[in-house]
Amino acid sequence: MVIITDYIELENAQGEHYIALELSGDLELVQSKTTNKMYATSRRTRISSTFTKEVAQKMIGKELNGSLERVEVEPYDYVIPDTGEVIRLAHRYEYFPAGSMPTETFQKPETSTENGARKLSLLKR
Numbered sequence: 001m002v003i004i005t006d007y008i009e010l011e012n013a014q015g016e017h018y019i020a021l022e023l024s025g026d027l028e029l030v031q032s033k034t035t036n037k038m039y040a041t042s043r044r045t046r047i048s049s050t051f052t053k054e055v056a057q058k059m060i061g062k063e064l065n066g067s068l069e070r071v072e073v074e075p076y077d078y079v080i081p082d083t084g085e086v087i088r089l090a091h092r093y094e095y096f097p098a099g100s101m102p103t104e105t106f107q108k109p110e111t112s113t114e115n116g117a118r119k120l121s122l123l124k125r
Contacts (some may be wrong), residue, residue, distance in 0.1 A: 001026060002064045002095060007056035008046065019056045020046040023095055025068035043068040045093040065098040 006022040025043035032039060045068055049056060075090040 002066050002068060004059045004062045004064070005044075006060060007049075007051070007053070009053065019049050019051045019053060021049050021051075021056060021059060022046050023064070023068060025093070043070075043093045045095060047095055064095070066096050066100075067098075068093045069096050 002023050002025055004021050005024045008020050008022065009017055010020050011017050023045050028041050028043070029038050030041055031037070051059065070091050071094050072091050075088050077086050078089050079086050
């Protein structure tokens, strides 16, 4: 089961604003590689929507049948928000409705930015 936990207003490379929904998956218990202690987490991802802010706000808390699955992608740098540490990842999580599963590895889209990264700007709600 997946739940809509938040929304965020983003801006694409063409300067157009849109609303993305944040999705969270089921509870997972994971063992830390550094401390060997268990901790609770859940997979998270965002999906684009055609909703207004008002509609997106009303969607928070809704459950969706499906799951968030790990999908391998081209390696990219990710900055951990709390520490500022930069790590290299080669996966992301995507939402799949119940009964469907990823069939092939994600192919990195062509981009037009200087460093090859997609430009997504966060806007305040």
